[in-house]
Amino acid sequence: MLIRPIKTRIFKANKSLDKFILRYLPKVPDRSIIVITSKIVALSQGRVLHLADKIKVIKQESDQYIKTKWCYLTLKDGHWCANAGIDESNVESGGIILWPKDLFKTAEKLRARLLKKYKIKNLGILITDSRIFPLRAGVTGVALAYAGFSGLRDYIGTNDLFGRKLKMTKTNVADSLASAAVLAMGEGAESLPLALITDTVVKFRVKVDPRELAIDPKIDLYRPLFARLDSRRKR
Amino acid sequence: MLIRPIKTRIFKANKSLDKFILRYLPKVPDRSIIVITSKIVALSQGRVLHLADKIKVIKQESDQYIKTKWCYLTLKDGHWCANAGIDESNVESGGIILWPKDLFKTAEKLRARLLKKYKIKNLGILITDSRIFPLRAGVTGVALAYAGFSGLRDYIGTNDLFGRKLKMTKTNVADSLASAAVLAMGEGAESLPLALITDTVVKFRVKVDPRELAIDPKIDLYRPLFARLDSRRKR
Structure with a gap:
């Protein structure tokens, strides 16, 4: 798997993401995945506020929220994240950038348009953000949405090295x-x-199920830890 | 960043990990990271049990545990994981493989020996396993231990694109x-x-702090959700 980050100029709010991508990635080989940070997706959607009441916006933007000492721990589009994904870094002074909207639809539409431009058969689009994992310092990347490939690889029913059937294994x-x-x-x-990601093991496909990575909270491994949250649902 | 998986024969319990690695990676360029699945580290340590009482072993191996409908949710070496990392896949019939022991020491010793063999200056060792992220289907990889590079990249005090100082950002x-x-x-x-990972952005270093990715549960973002666990500590 080869992952090549692409240096660009600064992306401006309300500009075309298609043009930006085509400028910096004029050619893309078949079976590539184009990775796009959520920040420029949000900027292309004009999801920038100036001089806003940040706390009020966090509450409006989140599906559930809990105030902590450092930030709001929020549930947003099925993700646990800080401050409903609202961020002040890499935005002009006084601005805040919101989490992008219509994530999977945006990825799919972008994929359909770029596929034609590149004249290729298989193309993946991946919109990323960062998250915190419980008990771990630092952030790691997360897929907010994607198009053109399966987000989940299912091993259930296949054999392991010793011919034993795998019963539970799926890879995110x-x-x-x-x-x-x-x-x-x-x-x-x-x-x-x-x-740009190339030479990777994903299964390219035309349609993806935007819910395939969302797990029913009732069967979540962490359910026993999160159970108390139920009594704190947003009004 | 280039990530190249390496095809091997099946690793047998109690065999030398050094010889195995040197056989399949006879040459490694400077500034590489060798990734090793925890399963073969555990096998090299003889951490295999046959005909064991799995539930009893899970309880013995975990620092904290909670029974769930599907498995035990356990705290082990600072990680939330299922069944204290005990696994039955890819092991001969009737066997269970335990989580490796002395993880950071094992990585560091392996690094010291391999560095000499390869006659290079910078080498990273990364021992991996899989984990579940809250609310997400499927597993993703996790670092159980590593040696030779910083596990955390600290942006605090550096400027963002618009010259604003970053106050919180660290990358795992x-x-x-x-x-x-x-x-x-x-x-x-x-x-x-x-x-084998090459052409990546890590900072190579001789000594690493095995605690740099472990966050104090008191300041964990998920603290409000996990709080009830405190009353369920292992006897």
Whole structure:
């Protein structure tokens, strides 16, 4: 698997993401995945606020929230994240960038348009952000949405090395790719908001199920730890 | 960043990990990271049990545990994981493989020996396993231990694109690399228990702090959700 981060100029709010990608990735081989940081997706959607009441916006933007000492721990589009994904880094002074909207639809539409431009058969789009894993310092990348490939690889029913049937194993392909790409793209002033992944093991497909990585909270491994949250649902 | 999974024969319990690695990776360029699945590290340590009382072993091996409908949710060496990392896949019939022991020491010793063999200056070792992220289907890779590079990249005090100082940002380098490598290595019968990462952005160093990725549970983002666990500590 080869992950190549792409150096660009600064992306401006309300500009075309298609043009930006085509400028910095004029040619893309078949079976590539184009990785795009959520920040420039949000910027292309004009999801920038100035002089906003940040706390109010966090509450509006989140599906559930809990105030902590450091930030709001929020549930947003099925992800646990800080402050509903609202971020002040890499935005002009006084601005805050919101989490992008219509994530899977945006990825799919972008894929359909770029596929034609590149004249290839298989293309993946992956929109990434960063997240915190319980008990771990530092952020790792996460897939907010994707198009053109399966986000999950299912081993159930296949044999292991000793011929035993695997009963539970599935791999979260989309987040694994996102983690590596976000590391390569960086979190500071690297100016690498795009990356190209080639030579990887994903299954390319036309339609993806936007719910395939969302697990029913009732069967979540962490359910016993999260159970108390139920009594704190947002009004 | 280039991640190359390495096809091998089946690793046998109590065999030398050094010889195995040197056989399949006879030459390694300076500034490489050798990724090793925890399963073969555990096997090299003889951490295999036959005909054991699995539930009893899970309880013995875990620092904290909670019974769930599907498995035990356990705290082990600072990680939330299922069944204290005990696994029955890819082991001969009737056997269970335990989580490896002395993880960071094992990585460091292996690094010291291999560095000499390869006659290079910078070498990283990364021992990986899989984990579940809250609310997400499928597993992603995680770093159980590493040696030779910083597991955390600290952006605090550096400037973002608009000259604003970053106050909070750190990247979890070790888990990001592990996620990508585990995806490339697979979870089934691929027989790819090693991977080589080159051309990546890590900071190579002789000494690493085994605690740098462990966050004080008191300041964990997920603290409000996990709080009830305190009353359920292992006897």
